[in-house]
Amino acid sequence: MPSLATLRAFAQAVESNDHVGAIERFYAPDAAIRENDDPPIRGREALAERERRLLATVAGVKTTRLGPLLYDGDHAAIRWRFEFTASDGSVRAMEEIAWQTWRGEQLIEEHFFYDRRTPGKPSRKDAASGVEP
Template structure:
């Protein structure tokens, strides 16, 4: 079970747009993530590489947490808003809920829920 301080530090890293650093610091080596009903991705290094590729595909991203951090035992939930600035200058926003399962002080599993049609232009 993570401490509230760990969850707060994780959220602060993501809000500061250190997405890759947050993965490297807070995810277990065998962590897995899944978006909606997509296939899971496994392994902290693979997750960090994928995040780096996503970030490289855009000019920038602004991240904001919407609402409180929710923590109950080994589970947490965080509601996020991301605004991606494309290399064409267009801004697209999306909101998602990240449902996390922790093993001690590390994320072992994270499932993202969002509506892909809600990407605003």
């Protein structure tokens, strides 16, 4: 079970847009991320590299936590809003819920839930595959 201090530090890293650093510091070596119904991606190094690729497709991203950290034992949930700025200056936004499972102080599984069909809102999958949001 993570401490509240760990959860706060994780959220602060993500909110400061240190997305790759958050993966490197808080995820277990065998961590997995799953988006909606997609198959999971496994391994901290693969997850960090995927995040680097996603961030390379945009000029910038603003991350905002919407609401409190919700947690119970080894589980936590965070509601996020991401505003992606494209190279042409246009901004698109998406909101997601991140459902997390922790093992002690390390994140071992994260499942993102968001609507890919909402017009004008990019998906992490599109950004990670090189399609500019």
